[in-house]
Amino acid sequence: MTTSVSIPSDLRARYSRTAEGRAWLSRLPGLIDSGLDRWQLSVDLEPGAEPWNGHGGIVVPVLHHGNRSVLKIAFPHPEALLESHALALWDGAGAVRMHDADPASCSMLLERLDAGNWLHSAPIDDARDAWGAIIKELSIEPDASPEWREFDHIAAHAERLSDDLPADWEQSGQPFPRWLLEAALEVCQTRGAVGRRAGRDVLVHCDLHFMNILPHLVGGASNGKTRYVAIDPQPMIGEAEFAVAPILWNRIRDLSTTAPELALLERCADFSAAAGLDSEVARQWSLVREVENALWYAGKPGHDGDLARSLWVASTLAGRTLDGLPSAHQLPEPGQAASS
Numbered sequence: 001m002t003t004s005v006s007i008p009s010d011l012r013a014r015y016s017r018t019a020e021g022r023a024w025l026s027r028l029p030g031l032i033d034s035g036l037d038r039w040q041l042s043v044d045l046e047p048g049a050e051p052w053n054g055h056g057g058i059v060v061p062v063l064h065h066g067n068r069s070v071l072k073i074a075f076p077h078p079e080a081l082l083e084s085h086a087l088a089l090w091d092g093a094g095a096v097r098m099h100d101a102d103p104a105s106c107s108m109l110l111e112r113l114d115a116g117n118w119l120h121s122a123p124i125d126d127a128r129d130a131w132g133a134i135i136k137e138l139s140i141e142p143d144a145s146p147e148w149r150e151f152d153h154i155a156a157h158a159e160r161l162s163d164d165l166p167a168d169w170e171q172s173g174q175p176f177p178r179w180l181l182e183a184a185l186e187v188c189q190t191r192g193a194v195g196r197r198a199g200r201d202v203l204v205h206c207d208l209h210f211m212n213i214l215p216h217l218v219g220g221a222s223n224g225k226t227r228y229v230a231i232d233p234q235p236m237i238g239e240a241e242f243a244v245a246p247i248l249w250n251r252i253r254d255l256s257t258t259a260p261e262l263a264l265l266e267r268c269a270d271f272s273a274a275a276g277l278d279s280e281v282a283r284q285w286s287l288v289r290e291v292e293n294a295l296w297y298a299g300k301p302g303h304d305g306d307l308a309r310s311l312w313v314a315s316t317l318a319g320r321t322l323d324g325l326p327s328a329h330q331l332p333e334p335g336q337a338a339s340s
Helices: 009-015 017-039 077-091 122-136 147-148 153-171 178-197 245-249 260-275 279-298 303-319
Strands: 040-043 059-066 067-074 099-103 107-111 202-205 213-215 228-230 235-239
Touching: 009 017, 017 040, 017 059, 017 067, 017 107, 040 245, 077 099, 077 107, 077 147, 077 202, 077 235, 122 202, 122 213, 122 228, 122 260, 153 178, 153 235, 153 279, 178 260, 178 279, 178 303, 245 260, 245 303, 260 279, 260 303
Parallel strands: none
Antiparallel strands: 040 059, 059 067, 067 107, 099 107, 202 235, 213 228
């Protein structure tokens, strides 16, 4: 079989920048053919239509014994393997259902969702309720399944950050005031230890933003509401409050124009309450995650807008919004260019 599936141009452009990426692109048509053959799939695309793709892979709509499914093939990296482990543990509860996986090719056969209706476009109150319900479903506790051994612990990550953040801050030329770094370090030093000793360990989707939540194609819950589930997990073990941060650094322009700083803190509290989480712990973890993001952006050309957004969120969560930043509604969304 020779695939007629075209490779989306933005995916090709992204992975053409390195020798490793170009090698994967050259193998990708064969990987698609192998997946179609392995699971006896037929491509379900209109003539000339391109498959879907995210940042890390390609998603081909297919039919599997007459059922609408997708073949997802990820660029080979550690997170791609962890994704299949997490989806196997969730088994369709709160997350897209995985029918099968081939770790050697980073391929998965998944149920098909409504890819045109992200939670990103839903009213924020509806998004809050859907997000909270998903967190409750995803927060499963470790058992004897071997997949659990593959995940990093959030508390251990925080302990490493206690060393890494100061070093990155110095290497990046001290891109923000020392007090903000110290605020993040205090959380790392306390939650790192507390999270191991007293926190409730669950499986955490660490990238649960609005565009990683999709509705099912047909039907919904018994109450008539659309049933949403998560996709593209970045799984870790630890406190579920670690998952709140992406909700805060996305859809910032939906915050109140008169008091966006207060509105950000209210969003943290509201989404935490919807998921049954501790809003103070969520605030602390979100502060750490945005300081970590800020230091990553500080070392990357072309990310001035992303750096400003991370600093606005982090410092607002710390209680002292930094001066000299763009207003909240001028900050770019993740993946968008900064406003001119």
